[in-house]
Amino acid sequence: MSASRSSSQVQQGDRIFSLIVQACAVLIILILVSIIAVLVIKSQDTIGRFGLDFFTKGTWDPVNEIFGALPYIYGTVVTSILALLLATPFAIGSAIFVSEYVPRRIGDIISFTVELLVAIPSVAYGVWGFLVLKDVLRTTVDPALKAVVGPIPILGGLFRGPLYGLDIFTSSVILAIMILPTILAVSREVVRQVPRLQKEGMIALGATKWEAIRIAIIPYARTGIVGGAMLGLARAIGETMAVTMTIGNASPDKLTGSLFQSTSTLASAIASQFNEAQAARTYGSAVVQLGLVLLIVSSVINLFSRFLVSRTGAKNTRS
Amino acid sequence: MAQAQPLVPQLDRTALISAEKTRYARRQLTNTIASGLMFFLTAVSVSVLFIILAYIFINGISTLFPVVDGHLTFNLDFFIKPPESNLDGTTGGGVAQAILGTIEILIVAGIIAVPLGVGAAIYLSEYGTGFLVNTLNFTIDLLAGLPSVVVGLFVLAAFIGNLALIKIFPHFAGLAGSFALIIVMVPIIARSVEQILRLVPDSLREAGLALGMPKWRVILQIVLPTVAGGITTGIMLSLARAAGETAPVLLTILGQQFISTDLLQPMDALPIRIYKYATTGQPDLIPKAWAGTMVLVIVIALFSIAVRYVTGRNRYDA
Numbered sequence: 001m002s003a004s005r006s007s008s009q010v011q012q013g014d015r016i017f018s019l020i021v022q023a024c025a026v027l028i029i030l031i032l033v034s035i036i037a038v039l040v041i042k043s044q045d046t047i048g049r050f051g052l053d054f055f056t057k058g059t060w061d062p063v064n065e066i067f068g069a070l071p072y073i074y075g076t077v078v079t080s081i082l083a084l085l086l087a088t089p090f091a092i093g094s095a096i097f098v099s100e101y102v103p104r105r106i107g108d109i110i111s112f113t114v115e116l117l118v119a120i121p122s123v124a125y126g127v128w129g130f131l132v133l134k135d136v137l138r139t140t141v142d143p144a145l146k147a148v149v150g151p152i153p154i155l156g157g158l159f160r161g162p163l164y165g166l167d168i169f170t171s172s173v174i175l176a177i178m179i180l181p182t183i184l185a186v187s188r189e190v191v192r193q194v195p196r197l198q199k200e201g202m203i204a205l206g207a208t209k210w211e212a213i214r215i216a217i218i219p220y221a222r223t224g225i226v227g228g229a230m231l232g233l234a235r236a237i238g239e240t241m242a243v244t245m246t247i248g249n250a251s252p253d254k255l256t257g258s259l260f261q262s263t264s265t266l267a268s269a270i271a272s273q274f275n276e277a278q279a280a281r282t283y284g285s286a287v288v289q290l291g292l293v294l295l296i297v298s299s300v301i302n303l304f305s306r307f308l309v310s311r312t313g314a315k316n317t318r319s
Numbered sequence: 320m321a322q323a324q325p326l327v328p329q330l331d332r333t334a335l336i337s338a339e340k341t342r343y344a345r346r347q348l349t350n351t352i353a354s355g356l357m358f359f360l361t362a363v364s365v366s367v368l369f370i371i372l373a374y375i376f377i378n379g380i381s382t383l384f385p386v387v388d389g390h391l392t393f394n395l396d397f398f399i400k401p402p403e404s405n406l407d408g409t410t411g412g413g414v415a416q417a418i419l420g421t422i423e424i425l426i427v428a429g430i431i432a433v434p435l436g437v438g439a440a441i442y443l444s445e446y447g448t449g450f451l452v453n454t455l456n457f458t459i460d461l462l463a464g465l466p467s468v469v470v471g472l473f474v475l476a477a478f479i480g481n482l483a484l485i486k487i488f489p490h491f492a493g494l495a496g497s498f499a500l501i502i503v504m505v506p507i508i509a510r511s512v513e514q515i516l517r518l519v520p521d522s523l524r525e526a527g528l529a530l531g532m533p534k535w536r537v538i539l540q541i542v543l544p545t546v547a548g549g550i551t552t553g554i555m556l557s558l559a560r561a562a563g564e565t566a567p568v569l570l571t572i573l574g575q576q577f578i579s580t581d582l583l584q585p586m587d588a589l590p591i592r593i594y595k596y597a598t599t600g601q602p603d604l605i606p607k608a609w610a611g612t613m614v615l616v617i618v619i620a621l622f623s624i625a626v627r628y629v630t631g632r633n634r635y636d637a
Contacts, residue, residue, distance in 0.1 A: 011533075013533050013535050013536070014533050014534050014535050016535075017534070017535030017538070017539075018446060018534075018535075020438060021438045021439070021441045021442040021445075021446065022442060022446075022451070023438070024434070024435050024436075024438030024439045024441075024442060025438075025439050025442045025443075025451055025452075025455045026451075027435060028435065028439050028455060028458055028459065028462070028505060028506075028509070029454055029455060029458045031462070031502060031505070032458045032461060032462055034473075034477070035465075035469070035470070035473045035502075038473055038476050038477045038484055039469075039472070039473060039476065041484060042476040042477075042482065042484060089360060090360045090363060090364045091364070092360075093356065093357050093359075093360025093361060093364075094357075094360055094361040094364045094365075096357055097357040097358060097360065097361040098361065101354065101357060101358070110361060110365060113365055113368060114364050114365055114368060116368060116620070116623070117367070117368050117371075119559070119616075119619050119620055119623040120371065120372075120563075120616055120619070121562075121563025121564070121565070121590060121615055121616070121619060122563070122564075122565060122566075123563070123565040123590045123593050123594050123612070123615075124371075124375060124563075124593075124612045124615065124616055125371070126565075126594065126597065127375075127593060127594075127597045127608055127609065127612050128371050128374055128375065130597055130598060131597060131605060131608075131609075132374055177367055177371075180364060180367070184364070208346050208347065208349070208350035209350055209353075209354065210349055210350040210353035210354070211346070211350070213353070234464055237466070238464075238465070238466025238467070238468065238469070239466070240466065240467065240468040240565070240566040241565040241566055241590075241594060244594075245594070245597065245598055267466055267468045267566070270468050270472055270566075270570075271468055271566050271569060271570070274471075274472065274475060274569075274570050275573070277482075278475060278479070278480050278481060278482040279480075279481055280481075281481075284476075284481070284482045287472070288472060288476050288482075291468070291469050291472040291473070291476075294466055294468070294469055295465065295466070295469050298464060298465070298466050298469075299461055299464065299465070302460070302461070302464035303460070303461070306460060
């Protein structure tokens with residue numbers, strides 16, 4: 001009698017507890033669903049009014065309620081890709097150095113140091129970029145690039161126009177620093193996953209260290225490194241404060257193609273315009289739609305990169 | 320064997336060896352250049368961190384520990400006073416309202432995010448198979464990768480002011496900032512706690528169950544206490560991340576200059592104050608931006624190093 005009562009109490013306790021943790025799971029899923037739902041609902045106004053023009057027109061005029069987000073999309077794409085191009089060689093080089101050239105302990109210390117860069121908050125990069133890097137680039141690197149690359153026919157177009165310091169180039173350099181540890185961490189892991197025998201076999205056959213790296217390690221780790229780079233790209237696309245503080249937050253009607261142009265990214269446009277926008281219906285809807293675009297783009301890249309990284313992991317556990 | 324000899328063409332051994340020697344020298348040279356390049360790339364990557372930290376600390380320390388009359392002093396006002404207007408138009412006082420706001424918003428967010436995240440982690444590691452688990456895993460991945468400005472924008476568009484779908488707050492409010500930080504913290508807590516729960520050996524769970532404990536008591540009284548340290552660091556990691564987030568709080572609490580603990584009114588947070596002080600263009604505010612950055616970086620670094628230390632020695636061998 002008492003045994004059966006306690007066993008039913010046990011079952012009840014288990015049932016309640018599993019319901020509680022299930023409720024946590026469902027609530028988290030609901031949060032994501034409501035984020036998507038709210039952004040879609042609150043941007044209906046501009047989706048209906050502008051349609052595809054939102055993506056292809058370059059005029060962003062809150063006063064006359066004309067919203068084309070092309071300059072922001074352009075800013076997002078150019079800063080992220082340039083940041084990726086700047087950061088990837090350093091990340092891959094460091095990843096190979098810490099896993100192939102130095103003892104594991106020292107390698108761990110070096111990569112831990114670089115990965116501390118992740119812990120620095122975005123606004124700190126913004127402060128450094130706005131108060132230090134902006135002026136350093138404007139007075140040294142920018143004029144040098146303009147003088148050296150400027151005269152070259154097509155490439156020169158990237159380095160034209162007056163130098164303000166708050167432009168695509170400065171933001172890209174800051175972003176490159178910010179995504180460097182992300183790419184490094186993933187690259188280091190996949191480089192370490194390469195079976196030792198492959199490399200040792202090549203060394204035994206008389207290959208130099210570099211040849212072993214180039215032929216045995218890099219091809220094996222390539223997919224994972226690309227995945228790491230994509231993770232970095234996802235981070236660069238969504239990065240807000242550091243970009244808001246260094247890109248100039250302009251809404252240029254005409255895109256010159258120069259890296260020295262001030263513009264905005266999707267994220268920085270939201271951060272710099274939300275306060276004015278939330279008071280007006282259409283303006284608010286336009287800014288929410290920027291967020292919706294950002295959500296979709298970053299999620300797609302994020303999932304794709306996770307897929308790439310996990311694929312290398314799976315491949316390695318089999319071999 | 321001897322008959323096979325003429326089939327091999329007669330080779331000029333010395334020419335062959337000298338050709339191979341130049342090839343070998345070239346390969347060695349490429350190898351040296353590649354090694355040098357790797358070293359250079361690593362050196363630049365590491366030094367970038369030290370350059371940024373040097374700027375933050377040199378500028379921050381000179382604000383927090385100013386030399387007055389040849390004596391090193393401590394700028395306590397920075398921590399305990401709100402901004403005050405001086406007669407000459409500069410701003411005195413400190414950023415107390417921002418520090419207070421950050422702490423208050425974080426505590427409120429933590430009270431909700433911690434049980435939610437830990438609950439989800441328990442579900443994933445102790446219960447999970449099937450559709451709901453896959454959906455939750457996918458959701459946590461997406462939430463973790465969501466740009467934080469989108470989280471702030473969601474809270475703004477859902478709950479605040481004219482734009483609101485369900486108008487909970489008539490204007491920017493501290494509690495809305497906590498809402499945003501919950502969404503930032505939950506995926507971090509859920510992921511890290513889940514990984515730590517998986518370190519608990521099954522033999523511990525089985526021992527509890529064999530003694531007749533119900534599953535929920537095994538989880539609460541055996542599994543969770545075993546990894547309490549790891550769970551704490553997971554929570555600290557999420558707090559560190561949330562403390563440094565600017566965009567989600569900027570879009571929800573806006574920032575202001577007065578000491579206020581009312582969660583239904585606009586509040587201030589340290590990252591917001593840093594952002595505003597660095598970019599307003601008033602030269603007297605810039606040292607305070609540096610000092611605030613230094614405080615923020617130190618707090619976050621302490622959290623991160625503690626996490627590294629604890630997870631580094633976590634071994635739950637049965």
